[in-house]
Amino acid sequence: MNVRNDDSPHLPARRGAVSGRGERAGELDLTGSRLTEHPSVQVPRDGLSVTLFWNGKPIVARPSDTVASALYAAGVRIFSRSVKYHRPRGLFDNQGLGSETLVTIDHEPNVRADRRRVEEGMWIEAQNAWPSVDFDLMAVNDALLPLLPNGFHYKMFHKPRWARRFFDRLIRRAAGLGTIDTAGHRTETRYEKRYRFPDICIVGAGPAGLAAARAALAHNRRVLLIDDDLQLGGHCAYSPVIVNDCDDRDLCGLSEQMAALRLIDSILGHANLEVLLQTTAVGLYEDNLVVAERGTELFKVRADSVIVATGASDRHLVFADNDRPGVMMARGVERLIGLHGVKPGRRAVVVTCHDRGYETAQMLRGAGTRVAAVVDARVKLPSIQIVSDLHNARVPIYGGETVHSANAHRTLRSVTTGDLAGLQANRTISCDLLVLAVGFKPTLGLLSMAKGPPRWHDERQIFTVDELPRGVYAAGDVNGYGSFARLYREGWEVGIAASRGQASPVSVREGSEMIMVLPADIESRGEKHFICKCMDITRAEAHRSIAEGFDQVETLKRYSNMEMGPCRGKTCYEAVARLAARDTDQGTGRPAAEPGMSSAAHSSPGRPADRTLAEVAAALFQPPCAPISLGVLAGRSRHLAPIRRTAMHDLHVQAGATFFGMGEWQCPHSYGDPQKEVQMVREGLAIIDVSTMGKWEIGGPDALALIESALPGRFGDLAVGVMRHSTICGKDGRLCGDGMISHLTAGRYYISTTTGNHSAMDSLVEWWITDRGLDVHYRNLSSVLASVHVTGQRALEFLQELVDIDLSNQAFSHLSCGQAMIANVPIRLFRTGFTGELGYDIHFPAEYGESLWHYFLERGEPHDLKPFGMEALRILMLEKGHLIPGIDTDGPAAPCAAGVGFPVGDDRAHLVGKAFLGQFEARGLDNNTVPYKLAPGAPIPPDGVVILDSGAIVGRVTCSRMSPTLGHGIGLARVAARLSAPGCHFSIRLPDGRDVEAEVLAGAAYDPDGVRLRA
Amino acid sequence: MSFLLTCPNCGRREVEEFSFRGQYRPRPAHVESFEVRANYVFFETDHEGKRLERWYHSSGCRRWFLVERDNNADPRSFWFSDLDRP
Amino acid sequence: MSGARLLKKSPIAAVYRRLGADCVEVAGWHIARHVVDLERERRALREAAVLVDWSHIGKVLIRGKSAARDAAKIDSRALQLAPLTSCRTAKTAILALTRDEMMVLSPPGSDAAIVQTLDGATSSVLNQSGGTGCFALAGPRRDEVIERSCATNLRRDRVPIGAAVQTTMHRVHCALLRTADADILLPAREYAQSLYEALLDVGSSPGLLPAGIATLPPRFDLGG
Structure with a gap:
């Protein structure tokens, strides 16, 4: 039951075309709260045909409703309880900006009800309240928590320690809002990632965004238009204001709502335009990466240019009990009327400080709501038509006043208004709706991510982000409030600039357009002034935080948690910045004497000390702009992580092998019993898939030069048909790998290395060739060839039947290599012996993997050939004391510290790591990797446990296994040099606290002289 | 998050496609002192600018x-x- | 059993078994003729998208300063190729991956002959036919699969028909050749199955189906 993902831009069904039979199809509207017409805006006319459930109670709604408008129309006023105080909260901005409307829908927690379209049968539950959202027992917090000190969760409930776990659990239970569905109702949700590469990405489809799209399309640019609302048009989608002086004459004289529709029609369906609705841009990153979320999809958009036209939201007003249900933002009320045809209330008081607020009052009257009063912060009322209309209608207008408190018993009953300083209350007006129309603040999230913290723009009395990086543009309300004509022109010009890659045009606003008066709120006295409603932070708490020393807006934000809630600062950032400026003495950081007093004395009402604000930046906005689920960030990652498989992988699966991961490789661990597999090798014959090894071929004129400059061994004397082991050292001389070098044919060398580092080897060899300017043919054969190792005393007898060359000890002795054929497949053959038994590496084209493996097993049946896995191989190698670089050695291992000693001559000028190789001998060694054995019957330590000497840690066990061949435990350990001589004893500490004694071996535990290898 | 880097062969790509391997400086000759050669391996210069x-x-x-x-x-x-070597 | 001819397998042989694909032998390779069923695959090719395994085609890598000159022995147009472009006939394609690396794609079974033709080349010649997988993504909705798979800008005006690029899809490195009716992906063998399964996974939304060579046999050009 998720957001509908239709790709077509969704115009509400009601516009012009009426769904079904029109008015009143289906259920009747019993609450009297539905409108089917309005004098200045078009309202939806679809009938009530959708049934949903709110806390078990059925509710009918229009298909065009959001969950919030449906609940509101049905009389619901309390949507949730706040996170800390459990105060009742109701519809506020009606736009999904804050946390008031977070509900659980169909087991999905924290859904913003004002952002979700209704669907038949939706099951909606309130959160964070018990037993119900109307009667919540936790509301006791409202009385108790103020008694606790500010930031109590940092300071209290740590002691006594024994009680701490109890408090932790209690606080954890009380914290948070929704509950995660652990019963698994939603596990089938599929989250997807999608990539987009438009020429221009426009975030925000209000008048500026639409005009910019129009201009860009006219320039033949590919445009991606993103908007987080359910329809295009931005704030014009419900606005009654008449458009004047627009550059597009077709739009003049229409209401902004109609003009927006016409503008939308003119670009919709254009081949170069893609529209994503209900899509929230959550972040803007370097090089114009926009990340946007649409329900279960995450869009990653790389655009040549990004136009941020995210508009503005209503200014937050801070007064006593400003969080009560019944207090709503002006645009929230206009949305209820214009988008959903819902009457917002019976009696309303409108608080304003600019002309546009009067349009809201007028719109309310048109919806049948009685406007009990308009309260204007300006002393001198504007001489506009609406003021006359209100006077004629006997609506009182109080100038020079603001609201002091919202009086409620769960929902609003009345408001008290009075002077701007909050000292003198003048009257109480009964109402069930208080409309805050006190200006607009830009939605700066994305711009702030692009550039830096927002700064106070003195001229426009808003925060802005200036000097945007190249390729990022801003247009529209986000630059400051403007008329439709102004925003259209700005969007158009920015669209052109972005299309041409030019600098952004300068943003212009004229005096009459700008809302010059800040509401007088932060300054006024009183209690329970909520600054950050999401996190339940009152003005008093914020002031106490500042008094404790957190007077910089960034630290204040983090200490008090303001702006850290679901609104991400969209609602409260301006109020927080103004508070930080107000309550810290001008630049000195000391708190002012008493909130409200000193400022009122120094500033004129409605125009607080601008200088202080100019010194204070708003807190930097950080992604995500809106809450985003972890699922949509993860996408299908878990399902799509790549696995590297050998050519025979599936055959191992069929044979019942268990696997383990070695980086991205899946390797067979064993086919059932590793100890038995070890015995198979020692007693006769076995085969293992070792295709994960790295394999390279180096030829060409400088092949030997490359090898000798990269590897510390000597290879000039390596004859054709012979191979040699070598370590691989880093530029600091440390051991970083090892491998076998084979001189296959004259001038052609073949290198095979252990799996662990061969991906890094690739880039390393490329680097050596590039850097030293060598003329080599370097071919990575790791994918081209698969490889198996056939080993055991019967290996020769078995392979001689299959291979077409002489494998006898005289013709093909230990460490020989060559090319041959098996069953018409060309192979490379290497007689190695890393298991300690006679063994042959067979490398062949990978496409023959399955066929050849089957062939080996078939032909090997009479010889009792069976497969063995990596675990058995590890034990076999351990019995021979072979170490694996990176596992048995750690970073600081010198080659000779691992028992691999060699001289480095002066003529090897270009040898990698040469500067250091000589140093190790000279400085002596602190640690060595040594093989050890345990007494028979001693417990086998796990890998990684420590080695102790008189209570001090002197090393650790790097690999430890039971040896079935020898009947006791063996292993490799990294241990202090003084304990590493053969015959030394040291103590291994087991996890259960016991100690087991080990003895250092002179060489391999098994066949130390390698007799079996050379037979 | 990722910015874009230009590969001389492939053009502009996400920086995640690349591996960064540190500063490039001419390697000191093998006749230089151990200190000079060790500093080359372990220390890069970190400064504002290019x-x-x-x-x-x-x-x-x-x-x-x-x-x-x-x-x-x-x-x-x-x-x-295309780099002018000294 | 010596002298028996062993079959070459595609890197997704395990997937064939799991999906019950109908396989045939082509030039010594075991390859799927169709994976789901011919009718559904053909419809998907017409209306949605298909993912076809072409892992049996010849793939030879030429690397060296004179790679273009050596590749010109196969197709003389190779000499003029700028990096990231290709020249194609219906059966053969030469991709210029970098200024010193060319990949030659050729019909199944012809790779040995290609290597023979290049004998004596100064560049390094590597027959990668078995070490590299090959998948063709075709159908009118294939872009919807790509846009769920790749963070690189593969817009058709930036990466046109004939382009040859190397990038990462679902964290698997692969080369990509764009022809008029398919995007041909070339991942390393060990990763091929992961890439195949990842594409089928994200492709379920636009209706991607796995398909065999009977639905879409290997070809690089519509002719011309």
Whole structure:
């Protein structure tokens, strides 16, 4: 039951075309709260045909409703309880900006009800309240928590320690809002990632965004238009204001709502335009990466240019009990009327400080709501038509006043208004709706991510982000409030600039357009002034935080948690910045004497000390702009992580092998019993898939030069048909790998290395060739060839039947290599012996993997050939004391510290790591990797446990296994040099606290002289 | 999050496609003192402004190239063979 | 059993078994003729998208300063190729991956002959036919699969028909050749199955189906 993902831009069904039979199809509207017409805006006319459930109670709604408008129309006023105080909260901005409307829908927690379209049968539950959202027992917090000190969760409930776990659990239970569905109702949700590469990405489809799209399309640019609302048009989608002086004459004289529709029609369906609705841009990153979320999809958009036209939201007003249900933002009320045809209330008081607020009052009257009063912060009322209309209608207008408190018993009953300083209350007006129309603040999230913290723009009395990086543009309300004509022109010009890659045009606003008066709120006295409603932070708490020393807006934000809630600062950032400026003495950081007093004395009402604000930046906005689920960030990652498989992988699966991961490789661990597999090798014959090894071929004129400059061994004397082991050292001389070098044919060398580092080897060899300017043919054969190792005393007898060359000890002795054929497949053959038994590496084209493996097993049946896995191989190698670089050695291992000693001559000028190789001998060694054995019957330590000497840690066990061949435990350990001589004893500490004694071996535990290898 | 880097072969790609391998400076001759050679291995110069860096296009063409990166401005990518060696 | 001819397998042989694909032998390779069923695959090719395994085609890598000159022995147009472009006939394609690396794609079974033709080349010649997988993504909705799979800008005006690029899809490195009716992906063998399964996974939304060579046999050009 998720957001509908239709790709077509969704115009509400009601516009012009009426769904079904029109008015009143289906259920009747019993609450009297539905409108089917309005004098200045078009309202939806679809009938009530959708049934949903709110806390078990059925509710009918229009298909065009959001969950919030449906609940509101049905009389619901309390949507949730706040996170800390459990105060009742109701519809506020009606736009999904804050946390008031977070509900659980169909087991999905924290859904913003004002952002979700209704669907038949939706099951909606309130959160964070018990037993119900109307009667919540936790509301006791409202009385108790103020008694606790500010930031109590940092300071209290740590002691006594024994009680701490109890408090932790209690606080954890009380914290948070929704509950995660652990019963698994939603596990089938599929989250997807999608990539987009438009020429221009426009975030925000209000008048500026639409005009910019129009201009860009006219320039033949590919445009991606993103908007987080359910329809295009931005704030014009419900606005009654008449458009004047627009550059597009077709739009003049229409209401902004109609003009927006016409503008939308003119670009919709254009081949170069893609529209994503209900899509929230959550972040803007370097090089114009926009990340946007649409329900279960995450869009990653790389655009040549990004136009941020995210508009503005209503200014937050801070007064006593400003969080009560019944207090709503002006645009929230206009949305209820214009988008959903819902009457917002019976009696309303409108608080304003600019002309546009009067349009809201007028719109309310048109919806049948009685406007009990308009309260204007300006002393001198504007001489506009609406003021006359209100006077004629006997609506009182109080100038020079603001609201002091919202009086409620769960929902609003009345408001008290009075002077701007909050000292003198003048009257109480009964109402069930208080409309805050006190200006607009830009939605700066994305711009702030692009550039830096927002700064106070003195001229426009808003925060802005200036000097945007190249390729990022801003247009529209986000630059400051403007008329439709102004925003259209700005969007158009920015669209052109972005299309041409030019600098952004300068943003212009004229005096009459700008809302010059800040509401007088932060300054006024009183209690329970909520600054950050999401996190339940009152003005008093914020002031106490500042008094404790957190007077910089960034630290204040983090200490008090303001702006850290679901609104991400969209609602409260301006109020927080103004508070930080107000309550810290001008630049000195000391708190002012008493909130409200000193400022009122120094500033004129409605125009607080601008200088202080100019010194204070708003807190930097950080992604995500809106809450985003972890699922949509993860996408299908878990399902799509790549696995590297050998050519025979599936055959191992069929044979019942268990696997383990070695980086991205899946390797067979064993086919059932590793100890038995070890015995198979020692007693006769076995085969293992070792295709994960790295394999390279180096030829060409400088092949030997490359090898000798990269590897510390000597290879000039390596004859054709012979191979040699070598370590691989880093530029600091440390051991970083090892491998076998084979001189296959004259001038052609073949290198095979252990799996662990061969991906890094690739880039390393490329680097050596590039850097030293060598003329080599370097071919990575790791994918081209698969490889198996056939080993055991019967290996020769078995392979001689299959291979077409002489494998006898005289013709093909230990460490020989060559090319041959098996069953018409060309192979490379290497007689190695890393298991300690006679063994042959067979490398062949990978496409023959399955066929050849089957062939080996078939032909090997009479010889009792069976497969063995990596675990058995590890034990076999351990019995021979072979170490694996990176596992048995750690970073600081010198080659000779691992028992691999060699001289480095002066003529090897270009040898990698040469500067250091000589140093190790000279400085002596602190640690060595040594093989050890345990007494028979001693417990086998796990890998990684420590080695102790008189209570001090002197090393650790790097690999430890039971040896079935020898009947006791063996292993490799990294241990202090003084304990590493053969015959030394040291103590291994087991996890259960016991100690087991080990003895250092002179060489391999098994066949130390390698007799079996050379037979 | 990822910015874009220009590979001289493949063009502008997400920086995640590349492996960064540190600063590029001429290697001291093997006759230099141990201190000089050790400093070359372990210490890079970290300063504001331009710096030559080695990058490897591991998820693309798998070639090494140089980037002159000014940490105050946009990077400039080019092949080794186009670098004027002293 | 010596002298028996062993079959070459595609890197997704295990997937064939799991999906019950109908396989045939082509030039010594075991390859799927169809994976789901012919009718559904053909419809998907017409209306949605298909993912076809072409892992049996010849793939030879030429690397060196004179790679273009050596590749010109196969197709003389190779000499003029700028990096990231290709020249194609219906059966053969030469991709210029970098200024010193060319990949030659050829019909199944012809790779040995290609290597023979290049004998004596100064560049390094590597027959990668078995070490590299090959998948063709075709159908009118294939872009919807790509846009769920790749963070690189593969817009058709930036990466046109004939382009040859190397990038990462679902964290698997692969080369990509764009022809008029398919995007041909070339991942390393060990990763091929992961890439195949990842594409089928994200492709379920636009209706991607796995298909065999009977639905879409290997070809690089519509002719011309």
